[in-house]
Amino acid sequence: MTRKNVYLDNAATTPMDPKVIEKISSEMTNDFGNASSQHAFGRKARQVVEAARHQLAETINAEDKEIIFTSGGSESNNTAIFGTARARKNIGKKIITTRIEHPSVLNPMKRLAQEGYEIVYLDVDESGHISLEDLKRELTPDTILVSIMAVNNEVGSIMPLKEIGELVKDSNAYFHVDDVQGFGNIEIDVKDMNIDLLSTSAHKVNGPKFLGFLYEKNGLKISNLLLGGEQ
Ligand SMILES: Cc1ncc(COP(=O)(O)O)c(C=O)c1O
Structure with missing residues (x-):
């Protein structure tokens, strides 16, 4: 009989969602620019950061900044x-x-x-x-x-x-x-x-x-x- 461990300690930490791993890997690969740089790589990275900031702000009714x-x-x-x-x-x-x-x-x-x-x-x-x-x-x-x-x-x-x-x-x-x-x-x-x-x-x-x-x-x-x- 194989034993399967069940994880019940989610208040300590949670497993990463595969969709999050995929998103982070893809951003780190494709949008690696310095978000403060003026060139296209930087501007693209800035867009990604600002989109994430906006999404998080909305969850608590805050302003992006x-x-x-x-x-x-x-x-x-x-x-x-x-x-x-x-x-x-x-x-x-x-x-x-x-x-x-x-x-x-x-x-x-x-x-x-x-x-x-x-x-x-x-x-x-x-x-x-x-x-x-x-x-x-x-x-x-x-x-x-x-x-x-x-x-x-x-x-x-x-x-x-x-x-x-x-x-x-x-x-x-x-x-x-x-x-x-x-x-x-x-x-x-x-x-x-x-x-x-x-x-x-x-x-x-x-x-x-x-x-x-x-x-x-x-x-x-x-x-x-x-x-x-x-x-
Ligand atoms: C209530 C509370 N505050 C702060 C922390 C610390 O968070 P982090 O592990 O992201 O530093 C924890 C982590 O267990 C926590 O449960």
Whole structure:
């Protein structure tokens, strides 16, 4: 009798969809130009990148220019958190998050605490949800960032993003959502939910393990972690 292994760990990562592999291989073969180059190869590559950006923006009701490609969820989370902390330290040094965030959120928080930021970790109840009352109480004028995940990677709790967004909208803080587990599984409307920053990762939704995007609301002021060209 032959034994067949069944893969049941899709929250950790998903197999790549053959259509994605085919599309990526074909683009890497045919459209290898530098998307910032002015010649035909560059312009073709730029078209492909912009079409992808538009498609992704539509999924969360964002503008195309608000989508920044990254290497995945960890880079998106680090960029959102450190970028906000560095850019807004003169406004305040308080950041609110939860006890059940992914390490790519919790470790940046730990580092910022060492640098003198005040990090408040909201507790969750037995079903993995925060209390909106706790959040409301902690949202003082010196709070510069609220970072709360959309869906927890261990227990699957879905956070009340719309209600959180309503509270954060009336404060001085930016609202960052780690949507790595939610993207493709729950509906997100960044405008309706008043989300300022949102992280995603392709390998959770049948894409490659080197890609993601950070949604950054138009007009937001966050510091770049990587300094380089305009691309
Ligand atoms: C909730 C959550 N955030 C962030 C990440 C990190 O994403 P990536 O593996 O793309 O760096 C993961 C990955 O497991 C995750 O589950």
